[in-house]
Amino acid sequence: MAARGLVAFADRESDGRPRLESSGGESICAVQCNVGIALDDAPFQQPGTLHVTSKRLIWISDADHHGYAVDFLSLSMHAISRDPEAYPLPCIYTQIETDEEFDYGDEAGDELSDHQDSANLSRVQEMRLVPSDPSVLDNLFKVLCDCALLNPDPVEEIEGEGDWFFNEEEVLAGAIGHSNGAKDHDVTGFSELHLDDEQFDDAEESEEEHPA
Amino acid sequence: MLFFSYFKELVGKEVTVELKNDLAIRGTLHSVDQYLNIKLENTRVVDQVKYPHMLSVKNCFIRGSVVRYVQLPPDGVDVEVLHDATRREARGG
Structure with a gap:
C-alpha cells in the first residue's frame, strides 16, 4: 500500500469525536x-x-472543526524537538512520507492557508504538534512509538526471497537438489561426502620441495 | 531476525541512520525492534547546511521501512560474531 500522506479529516461523530474506521x-x-x-x-x-x-x-x-489525519504507515519519523533554534516552541516533530517526494513544482512558494486543498496536503512532508503544556511531550512521544509498532509495513514478497533455505536439513541435504527442482533426490553422493576427506585439502606447497 | 539481533548488540553505540529521503541522522542507538524501527537519542542531522530546519532533536523514532543505510561504528563490527550469527541464521536457530 502506498503511503497516503496527510489528508483532510472532517468525519466527526455527533459528539465531536472523530469517526473511526468501523472495519x-x-x-x-x-x-x-x-x-x-x-x-x-x-x-x-x-x-x-x-x-x-x-x-x-x-x-x-477546536474553533472550526477542520482537521487532518495521517496514517502511521505514512509517518517516517517522529521526534521530540525542544531546541528553540529548531522551532520556537517545544513540539513533536514528524516527517511524512509522500508519494511525490520532493516534487515541489512551481508552487514551492505558496503559503498554505487554513483550508488547503487535498493536493497541497498530500505534499506536506513535515508536521509539528505543539501541546500548550510541554510536559506531555514525553508521554506523547511514547504513545506514538507504541502505536507505530501496531502498524508494521505490509510484507512484500521480494522476488527470489522464497529461494532461501531456512534450516540445516535443507542446507545440508537438499539445497542443491531443491534449487534444481530435484526435490526428492539426493544429489549423488552429497550426503556421503566428508569435508575432511583428503581430496579437499589444499595442494602441497611446491616451493618446499625445491632446495633453497 | 539476523539484523534485529545484530542491531540489538549495538544499543548504546553511536550510529548514523540514512533515510531514503537522503536525510542522515547521527545519534546514540537507544533501541531497535523486530521491524527495524530505530530509536535514537542525542541526535543531530549530519548535513545541517542542507537541512537547516531539522536541527537537533533529543529523541527520535525512525520507521524501519524508511531506513536506507545504518552506518556502524568500526568497533561495532566483529566479523567473527557476524560469521557465527549468519551460520546460526542459516540453520534456522
Whole structure:
C-alpha cells in the first residue's frame, strides 16, 4: 500500500469525536487537548485536539472543526524537538512520507492557508504538534512509538526471497537438489561426502620441495 | 531476525541512520525492534547546511521501512560474531 500522506479529516461523530474506521478495529489510544499544529513552514494553527488511534493521528481544530489525519504507515519519523533554534516552541516533530517526494513544482512558494486543498496536503512532508503544556511531550512521544509498532509495513514478497533455505536439513541435504527442482533426490553422493576427506585439502606447497 | 539481533548488540553505540529521503541522522542507538524501527537519542542531522530546519532533536523514532543505510561504528563490527550469527541464521536457530 502506498503511503497516503496527510489528508483532510472532517468525519466527526455527533459528539465531536472523530469517526473511526468501523472495519479493521481502529481504536483510540490517546487524546490530547490543546495541541497546535504546523504543517511544513506554514504558520502555527490554533489549538485543537489530537486523537491518537491504533491506525493514525487525527487532529481536529477546536474553533472550526477542520482537521487532518495521517496514517502511521505514512509517518517516517517522529521526534521530540525542544531546541528553540529548531522551532520556537517545544513540539513533536514528524516527517511524512509522500508519494511525490520532493516534487515541489512551481508552487514551492505558496503559503498554505487554513483550508488547503487535498493536493497541497498530500505534499506536506513535515508536521509539528505543539501541546500548550510541554510536559506531555514525553508521554506523547511514547504513545506514538507504541502505536507505530501496531502498524508494521505490509510484507512484500521480494522476488527470489522464497529461494532461501531456512534450516540445516535443507542446507545440508537438499539445497542443491531443491534449487534444481530435484526435490526428492539426493544429489549423488552429497550426503556421503566428508569435508575432511583428503581430496579437499589444499595442494602441497611446491616451493618446499625445491632446495633453497 | 539476523539484523534485529545484530542491531540489538549495538544499543548504546553511536550510529548514523540514512533515510531514503537522503536525510542522515547521527545519534546514540537507544533501541531497535523486530521491524527495524530505530530509536535514537542525542541526535543531530549530519548535513545541517542542507537541512537547516531539522536541527537537533533529543529523541527520535525512525520507521524501519524508511531506513536506507545504518552506518556502524568500526568497533561495532566483529566479523567473527557476524560469521557465527549468519551460520546460526542459516540453520534456522
